[in-house]
Amino acid sequence: MTSFVSPDFPRTHGGLARMTDGLSAVQALTAKANGAKGLAGALVAGGVAAAIVVADQLVNSLVDGDLLLAWIGMWAVVFALLALFSEAIRAWPSRLQNAIATRLQARREAAADDRTWSAAIADPRLMAELDIARTRAEEQAQARGETLPQWPFVRRSTSHLLPLRWN
Numbered sequence: 001m002t003s004f005v006s007p008d009f010p011r012t013h014g015g016l017a018r019m020t021d022g023l024s025a026v027q028a029l030t031a032k033a034n035g036a037k038g039l040a041g042a043l044v045a046g047g048v049a050a051a052i053v054v055a056d057q058l059v060n061s062l063v064d065g066d067l068l069l070a071w072i073g074m075w076a077v078v079f080a081l082l083a084l085f086s087e088a089i090r091a092w093p094s095r096l097q098n099a100i101a102t103r104l105q106a107r108r109e110a111a112a113d114d115r116t117w118s119a120a121i122a123d124p125r126l127m128a129e130l131d132i133a134r135t136r137a138e139e140q141a142q143a144r145g146e147t148l149p150q151w152p153f154v155r156r157s158t159s160h161l162l163p164l165r166w167n
Contacts, residue, residue: 043089043092043093044082044089048078048082051074051077051078055070055071055074058074116130134151
């Protein structure tokens with residue numbers, strides 16, 4: 001007698017599916033929080049939390065009759081400050097991000113300059129090209145009446161660039 005068995009096994013692992021769903025949800029939350037609105041919201045929430053802590057310290061020293069009045073006054077001040085500084089709160093994350101990007105770009109350029117200078121010290125042809133480029137830039141700046149450009153490299157004597165004479 002012949003019997004056929006057709007087991008129904010799932011094609012994906014249940015634990016793995018739950019883990020990928022959870023990780024994609026975490027990625028969506030971090031992407032939302034990394035945006036300008038998410039950071040501004042986090043900053044506002046931190047400021048509100050700090051105001052609540054200060055208000056709690058003040059309220060603990062009051063008697064029960066003045067408690068409601070103190071809370072109403074505190075929230076009126078908090079909402080007034082949020083309305084007053086809402087544009088600054090929204091602009092702050094983008095300014096911070098731009099400052100960080102500028103600093104990273106400057107560090108990258110400094111590292112590239114260091115690599116170029118190290119290579120130029122080892123290769124006289126590259127050093128000659130750097131000296132020629134520097135001289136050309138200085139001549140152009142003087143012709144336009146501008147200040148001379150500042151170079152990240154130390155100016156060396158060009159005597160090593162003179163042709164050798166075999167006399």
